[in-house]
Amino acid sequence: MAVAAPDTPVDFAILTGAGAPSRNYKAGDVIFREGDPAEELFVVKSGTVEIRLGNRLLDTLPERSIFGEMALIDHGPRSATAVAATDTTVVPVSEKQFLLMVSRTPYFALNVMRVLVQRLRTSNTIIY
Secondary structure, rough: OOOOOOOOOOOOHHHHOOOOOOOOOOOOOOOEEOOOOOOOEEEEEEEOOOEEEOEEEEEEOOOOEEEEOOOHHHHOOOOOOEEEEEEEEEEEEEEHHHHHHHHHHHHHHHHHHHHHHHHHHHHHHHHH
């Protein structure tokens, strides 16, 4: 596997390669709900996913995006609801797979942290 430079985002699609188990959802299907137990993050292989908190749309995620990443950081319940905005295929990533990626691609964890920081900054802008 190639090692990305620190300022080059890792393409999360590398987690959706051949043989990766995937889950399919129809437009409008709930992928997970706020408060659900969480054990994996997801990569959008195809389609679009909306992240919602109550009736509020927080983000719309295109292909190659990740979501649910907080599950692998603190093992807390889901903090929002993920809904397939279109017919969508996602690839679940377990903690074991995540740790393997971190060990093989040094900047992978940094890129996950960048996603977290971007979402935190967006949330702070909405709150304040």
